[in-house]
Amino acid sequence: MGFVVNKDMIATDPHFEYGCSFCHEGDANSATKAEAHKGMVKRPSDNPDSCGTCHEGIAATYKLSLHFTNAGMKNGVSPRFSQEEKKVFDDKVFEQSCRSCHASCGDCHVQSPIISGVNTGFIDGHSFVRKDESKTCALCHGGRVYPEFTGEYGGRPDVHYRNGMTCLDCHSADQMHGDGTAYEGRRDVKDKPSCLECHEKTLAATPEAEEAHNIHEESVSCTACHTATGYRQCASCHLGEGATSNPAIVLGDNPRKPGQLTTLRLIPTVRTTFEKVGIHQKNFDTLPNYWDSVPHNIQKRTDRTRDCNTCHGEYLYYLEEATLPKGGSTKNLELVR
Numbered sequence: 001m002g003f004v005v006n007k008d009m010i011a012t013d014p015h016f017e018y019g020c021s022f023c024h025e026g027d028a029n030s031a032t033k034a035e036a037h038k039g040m041v042k043r044p045s046d047n048p049d050s051c052g053t054c055h056e057g058i059a060a061t062y063k064l065s066l067h068f069t070n071a072g073m074k075n076g077v078s079p080r081f082s083q084e085e086k087k088v089f090d091d092k093v094f095e096q097s098c099r100s101c102h103a104s105c106g107d108c109h110v111q112s113p114i115i116s117g118v119n120t121g122f123i124d125g126h127s128f129v130r131k132d133e134s135k136t137c138a139l140c141h142g143g144r145v146y147p148e149f150t151g152e153y154g155g156r157p158d159v160h161y162r163n164g165m166t167c168l169d170c171h172s173a174d175q176m177h178g179d180g181t182a183y184e185g186r187r188d189v190k191d192k193p194s195c196l197e198c199h200e201k202t203l204a205a206t207p208e209a210e211e212a213h214n215i216h217e218e219s220v221s222c223t224a225c226h227t228a229t230g231y232r233q234c235a236s237c238h239l240g241e242g243a244t245s246n247p248a249i250v251l252g253d254n255p256r257k258p259g260q261l262t263t264l265r266l267i268p269t270v271r272t273t274f275e276k277v278g279i280h281q282k283n284f285d286t287l288p289n290y291w292d293s294v295p296h297n298i299q300k301r302t303d304r305t306r307d308c309n310t311c312h313g314e315y316l317y318y319l320e321e322a323t324l325p326k327g328g329s330t331k332n333l334e335l336v337r
Helices: 007-012 048-052 056-062 071-080 083-094 105-109 145-150 173-177 207-216 222-226 330-335
Strands: 231-235 244-248 251-253 261-266 290-292
Touching: 048 056, 056 173, 071 083, 145 231, 222 261, 231 261, 251 330
Parallel strands: none
Antiparallel strands: 231 244, 251 261, 261 290
16 A cells, blocks of 8 residues: 555545546556556546446536536637637647646546646545545636635635635535536526525615615626725736736626626737737627626625715726727727726
8 A cells, every 4th residue: 555545545435445447447457567557547537437437427417517628718719719710729729728727527526636737736645525625626716716715815805705615605516517508608507606595685784785785786796896805807818928917896887798887807818819829819809808707805895885986976996998908809998887
């Protein structure tokens, strides 16, 4: 026995009942390391069918999940391309770069995911763990979401985090594993989390709060009022020459729900992002450079909930034409209030 797998682990974890070769293949009967490792599969869960031997239902839906297909990355940018450019993107960018980021079953339950060729190793030896968000979710979503959630990016941690909640308290296992539908992006997911699942309007603490929620119900998103501090706005990182970011709250028209004021996040795709592979984004102006976003640094009280004048008098945080990125999409103008 080595330090990765021990007798206690074998005795308590049913995944080891049939031995290493059940998942990793190779030749368990060989006496030498070289012979035993012939044909060995280093990351068996890269193919969900490997886990599907025992977890058939979960593996079947996971193969269509956004975590595995990365369809959100592909469909999020492809409207900017001509038909010919889409073919180049699929071959030279998506399969070579974006798809390399997909999460296997093992990335969440055995070994931390590989990010830019590096990972932090096993989550807990070779044990199969149900969840450990700090070693799984945090690595893939650690550029923006997780450090905003925990307060590491600056400001107070999210109120849910301060009250002991973790990712899976809102994002269910069924959502993570997929429901058998091949969604184009995360906003299309049928049972994605909603603030109103826990926070009914009728639970507002005061008549004034209830009135405010009724007035703004359709015209303002929850995050527009309850995002506490600046969240990460990224620029340049898709140029392949480094990245810049700054914290800011940006309010503007929701590109996916026109007429609703919401929090926007700058998307760092510029006109020259894919020029190195011959993609000039002929339809670049089809999409804006901002998408509606749900920052994970929520508070009950913010300057917008305490003082109506923050939005209705000072117009603080509002996206302005003068602050739009230079050379950005002309579609950005539609988001300015």
